[in-house]
Amino acid sequence: MFNSSAIQKLSVMAAKPQRFRHLAETTPLGAAAKKHRSLTTSAADSDPNPMKHAFSKYATYLNDLNDKRERVVKASRDITMNSKKVIFQVHRISKHNKDEVLEKAEKDLAAVMDQYISRLVKELQGTDFWKLRRAYSPGVQEYVEAATLCNFCKTGALLNLDEINASLQTLSDPSVEPLQINVLDYLLGLADLTGELMRLAIGRISDGELEYAQKICTFVREIYRELLLIAPKMEDSSDMKSKMDTMLQSVMKIENACFSVRVRGSEYIPFLGSEDTSFSWLGASNAE
Amino acid sequence: MKSAFRSAICTKLTFSFRSLNPTPHRSSLVLPPYYAAVYPGRPSTLTSMAGGESGSNTPPSPTVHTLEKQFEVFQHKLSDSGTLRERIRGVALEIESATRLMQSSLLLIHQSRPIPEVLEKANGQIVVLRELFAKLAEIISESPGQYYRYHGDWRSETQSVVSLLAFMHWLETESLLLHAEAEEKLGLKSSEFGLDIEDYLTGICFMSNDLPRYVVNQVTAGDYDCPRKVLKFLTDLHAAFRMLNLRNDFLRKKFDGMKYDLRRVEEVHYDVKIRGLATSGNSTAEQVDGETS
Numbered sequence: 001m002f003n004s005s006a007i008q009k010l011s012v013m014a015a016k017p018q019r020f021r022h023l024a025e026t027t028p029l030g031a032a033a034k035k036h037r038s039l040t041t042s043a044a045d046s047d048p049n050p051m052k053h054a055f056s057k058y059a060t061y062l063n064d065l066n067d068k069r070e071r072v073v074k075a076s077r078d079i080t081m082n083s084k085k086v087i088f089q090v091h092r093i094s095k096h097n098k099d100e101v102l103e104k105a106e107k108d109l110a111a112v113m114d115q116y117i118s119r120l121v122k123e124l125q126g127t128d129f130w131k132l133r134r135a136y137s138p139g140v141q142e143y144v145e146a147a148t149l150c151n152f153c154k155t156g157a158l159l160n161l162d163e164i165n166a167s168l169q170t171l172s173d174p175s176v177e178p179l180q181i182n183v184l185d186y187l188l189g190l191a192d193l194t195g196e197l198m199r200l201a202i203g204r205i206s207d208g209e210l211e212y213a214q215k216i217c218t219f220v221r222e223i224y225r226e227l228l229l230i231a232p233k234m235e236d237s238s239d240m241k242s243k244m245d246t247m248l249q250s251v252m253k254i255e256n257a258c259f260s261v262r263v264r265g266s267e268y269i270p271f272l273g274s275e276d277t278s279f280s281w282l283g284a285s286n287a288e
Numbered sequence: 289m290k291s292a293f294r295s296a297i298c299t300k301l302t303f304s305f306r307s308l309n310p311t312p313h314r315s316s317l318v319l320p321p322y323y324a325a326v327y328p329g330r331p332s333t334l335t336s337m338a339g340g341e342s343g344s345n346t347p348p349s350p351t352v353h354t355l356e357k358q359f360e361v362f363q364h365k366l367s368d369s370g371t372l373r374e375r376i377r378g379v380a381l382e383i384e385s386a387t388r389l390m391q392s393s394l395l396l397i398h399q400s401r402p403i404p405e406v407l408e409k410a411n412g413q414i415v416v417l418r419e420l421f422a423k424l425a426e427i428i429s430e431s432p433g434q435y436y437r438y439h440g441d442w443r444s445e446t447q448s449v450v451s452l453l454a455f456m457h458w459l460e461t462e463s464l465l466l467h468a469e470a471e472e473k474l475g476l477k478s479s480e481f482g483l484d485i486e487d488y489l490t491g492i493c494f495m496s497n498d499l500p501r502y503v504v505n506q507v508t509a510g511d512y513d514c515p516r517k518v519l520k521f522l523t524d525l526h527a528a529f530r531m532l533n534l535r536n537d538f539l540r541k542k543f544d545g546m547k548y549d550l551r552r553v554e555e556v557h558y559d560v561k562i563r564g565l566a567t568s569g570n571s572t573a574e575q576v577d578g579e580t581s
Contacts, residue, residue: 054466055528061485062532130436158355161362177433183362222352226359233366235373235437 069135075120076139082112083146087196090149095207105150112143118171126176137185144181144189149196156215161186184234191227191243194220198250205257217254224251372431373438379424380442386416387448394452398502400509403459410456417449418475425481443487450491455498462517464525486539493542496522500552507556512565515557522550
């Protein structure tokens with residue numbers, strides 16, 4: 001007896017999903033829901049049901065927000081791509097073409113600002129800077145990386161956040177809030193900068209420019225020391241933590257490269273030019 | 289031991305030295321730092337690698353100075369925002385405990401206590417919540433425009449609050465608590481410190497999770513009309529939610545869960561109906577629409 005009622009129940013329950021679908025399709029609300037799947041129409045507003053009316057407003061809100069977010073993400077991607085191009089350009093630096101390479105890099109950087117960042121500013125329309133931060137943060141970080149790299153190659157100094165933000169203020173309409181890079185994105189971009197500086201230093205060393213590399217080494221050490229104190233205070237600091245580890249690796253790579261040059265100094269004589277010829281190497285005579 | 293060390297290095301260096309440089313005695317070689325440390329008398333063009341600057345002992349350059357200044361400013365800013373965040377978390381925890389009190393009063397509804405009695409106790413917490421949200425609004429007003437910077441710190445608490453408020457509203461009125469009504473109940477204003485719409489919607493989804501359990505217990509206690517009412521409500525709600533274009537985030541997941549709640553309530557309703565237990569005669573499963581009361 002128990003079995004048959006259980007089987008009955010099971011067969012009844014098996015039929016239920018169809019009934020549910022039927023329900024959704026035949027009720028006026030179900031039909032209305034299907035019709036109003038995307039944007040609302042005036043038909044929804046005339047529906048006396050307040051729930052539907054309210055939800056059509058929520059739908060509009062969410063659609064607008066998501067569309068805006070999409071456009072911001074696209075703008076951010078463009079910024080990322082073109083900032084990376086600037087960075088590659090800077091890496092083309094060699095002993096003899098410094099000025100031309102930097103000049104082109106600066107021009108490209110200005111183009112990123114005029115074309116791509118301005119588009120981001122336009123899409124944000126002066127609002128939701130924090131709400132949509134995740135959408136545009138990668139682009140901004142990459143831009144900070146490119147701008148600080150160019151600035152270092154030109155002046156040997158760190159481009160300040162205030163300076164970057166001053167240049168951004170001109171981009172927006174005076175009636176809306178300008179985009180200002182916040183401290184967190186700036187610091188994250190700075191962390192990435194050290195990686196690029198490491199590449200630059202290694203490149204300069206193989207070109208024989210030991211002094212340039214050591215300037216980079218000093219600079220990167222300074223940044224690491226400062227960031228060490230700041231990193232734990234940054235919100236969602238897990239990002240920064242892994243960047244700090246990478247940064248230390250970069251610093252050590254530069255230091256090891258400089259060390260190798262010193263130790264194997266003789267290998268580089270033709271490039272560096274001889275300096276201290278009076279120094280007689282202790283070991284050589286003994287070993288012989 | 290020293291000499292063994294020395295000759296080991298010398299051999300190594302000699303080897304590289306010899307193999308590459310044809311004029312061993314005329315070149316300048318720079319000693320590695322440890323070597324210079326062991327034999328301090330050695331003249332060397334070596335600059336201290338372990339130290340900071342390369343070359344002379346000049347004072348830190350002006351560029352380093354501005355660098356330090358900038359980071360000092362950052363430190364202050366981040367310390368301030370860190371403190372702000374701690375204060376926010378403090379209030380958020382208080383909101384959470386007020387919510388728990390509200391929830392524990394509300395749970396009596398599953399034990400068939402009369403609705404007005406349960407609601408009275410729970411409503412008492414709303415005043416507390418209003419105060420707490422006002423406190424939050426005050427803290428945030430210290431950094432204008434940064435609502436969404438710290439939003440994550442009160443997001444889940446807010447969602448729980450909305451779900452309880454919506455459940456209470458339904459018990460009272462059998463209708464949905466709308467976003468504007470929820471905002472007003474908590475004393476929030478969208479122009480200043482508002483109720484985020486996605487938080488509201490997520491809270492509503494959480495409320496729907498509680499409905500099947502309520503229906504089951506009501507039927508057990510003898511209220512056979514409850515399933516019909518809840519089914520109608522939940523069907524309307526689900527249909528309204530389907531008007532939204534949700535992307536693949538947390539809200540979407542919660543909404544996907546709603547159909548299981550709806551199915552469960554429908555099963556209960558069916559069980560009651562098919563045994564002729566439902567008291568209100570003309571409501572069949574096919575007639576669940578806005579017209580029947």
